[in-house]
Amino acid sequence: MSETLVQLPAQRFGQTQRRDAWWWQPLLVFVALSSFVIYATWAALQGDYYSWGPYLSPFYSPEIFGVSPHSWFGHPSVWWPAWLPFSPAILILWAPGGFRLTCYYYRGAYYKAFWADPPSCTVGEPRKHYRGERSFPLILQNVHRYFLYLALLFLIVLSHDVWKALWFADPQTGEVSFGVGLGTLVLAGNLVFLGGYTFSCHSLRHLVGGRIDLLAPASARVKLYDCASCLNRRHMLWAWMSLFSVAFSDIYVRMCSMGLWSDWRLI
Numbered sequence: 480m481s482e483t484l485v486q487l488p489a490q491r492f493g494q495t496q497r498r499d500a501w502w503w504q505p506l507l508v509f510v511a512l513s514s515f516v517i518y519a520t521w522a523a524l525q526g527d528y529y530s531w532g533p534y535l536s537p538f539y540s541p542e543i544f545g546v547s548p549h550s551w552f553g554h555p556s557v558w559w560p561a562w563l564p565f566s567p568a569i570l571i572l573w574a575p576g577g578f579r580l581t582c583y584y585y586r587g588a589y590y591k592a593f594w595a596d597p598p599s600c601t602v603g604e605p606r607k608h609y610r611g612e613r614s615f616p617l618i619l620q621n622v623h624r625y626f627l628y629l630a631l632l633f634l635i636v637l638s639h640d641v642w643k644a645l646w647f648a649d650p651q652t653g654e655v656s657f658g659v660g661l662g663t664l665v666l667a668g669n670l671v672f673l674g675g676y677t678f679s680c681h682s683l684r685h686l687v688g689g690r691i692d693l694l695a696p697a698s699a700r701v702k703l704y705d706c707a708s709c710l711n712r713r714h715m716l717w718a719w720m721s722l723f724s725v726a727f728s729d730i731y732v733r734m735c736s737m738g739l740w741s742d743w744r745l746i
Contacts, residue, residue, distance in 0.1 A: 501599040508592040515722055519572070522729050526566030531735040531742070533644045534662045537669055538729045541636045542567045549643075574629040581623035583681045584718050624682040634674055641667045647744075659746040665731045669724040676721040679710035 495501065522529075522538055529536040530547040539545070544555040545567035559565050579585055590596045597604045612620055644663040648655050677683070688704035710717070734740035 495599075495602040497599075497601060501602060505592040505595075505598055508588050511719075511722075512589060512592065515726055518726060519576075519729075522733070523568035523572050524564070524566055526564065526568070528733045528736040529568070529729070531662070531732055532648070533646055534660075534666065534732045534735065534742075535640050535643070536729040536732040537637060537640070537666070537673075537725050538572060539568045540633075540640050541571060543570055549640075574626065575633060578623070578626035578630045578677075579718075579722075581620045581626055582718065583623070584715050586620060624685070627677070627680055627682045627686070630677045630680075634670070634677060637666075637670050637673065641670050657746075658744055661743040661745065662731055662735060664745075665728050669721075669728040672717065672721040672724040675710060676714070676717040678707060679712075679714040679717050680707075681711060681714070683707050684711060 519538065522536075529539040530542075530549055535542060535547070535549045540549075541551065542549045543551050544553065544559075544565075546554050550567070555565065591598060595605050612618055641663070644666050645657055645659060646655050647658040647660070684704060684707045687707055688700055731740070735742050
């Protein structure tokens with residue numbers, strides 16, 4: 480069977496025969512991701528207004544060192560340099576941040592939106608050569624599976640945060656009783672979205688269904704693989720919903736802590 484090699488004509492940056500508004504999606508991704516990164520960086524460096532009552536912002540969880548009642552080991556005043564501003568978030572945000580940065584979906588999204596690699600399908604790029612992810616520094620994206628393991632641990636911590644958000648202390652007597660506030664539902668919803676995003680991860684499908692030649696005889700692994708595959712079909716949706724929910728959860732706790740919002744007690 481003969482093969483014919485077709486040489487495609489070179490395209491200038493942005494050149495395309497498409498007549499649709501191809502540019503709106505990468506522009507929207509650029510604005511959304513830029514806004515989130517700016518806000519998350521600002522919120523993480525504040526080091527204040529990240530907890531209120533039983534609520535703890537997911538940007539600061541787990542609070543390994545800190546001054547709030549949620550802190551595990553108290554303030555790191557003994558070993559932290561006095562000249563360097565401290566925020567509990569800078570100790571832990573690298574893990575969920577690295578998970579999103581190396582995510583298979585987000586790679587394709589921010590490659591297009593920030594690097595125009597390519598801007599969209601059949602649209603000219605600002606470069607002539609494609610190196611892919613097999614050379615430095617993009618080969619480091621392969622650590623994604625290891626960030627997944629950390630993300631699974633974070634889900635356990637955030638689940639405990641939702642549990643703590645069900646117990647409210649009386650401001651006068653200090654007695655702790657069961658309750659449900661609007662903030663409880665906000666944190667619980669965030670856990671659902673983050674769980675959907677994590678469990679729909681492409682690497683999780685490999686974790687539960689990989690490393691064997693034939694999957695069919697392993698019935699338990701087949702069910703786990705099918706479940707992960709079902710979630711994976713909506714991985715993009717989970718990625719965006721969890722991005723918005725984690726930002727809104729921090730905003731909600733922050734506004735309550737600053738006294739700008741009042742938490743509604745439902746129960």
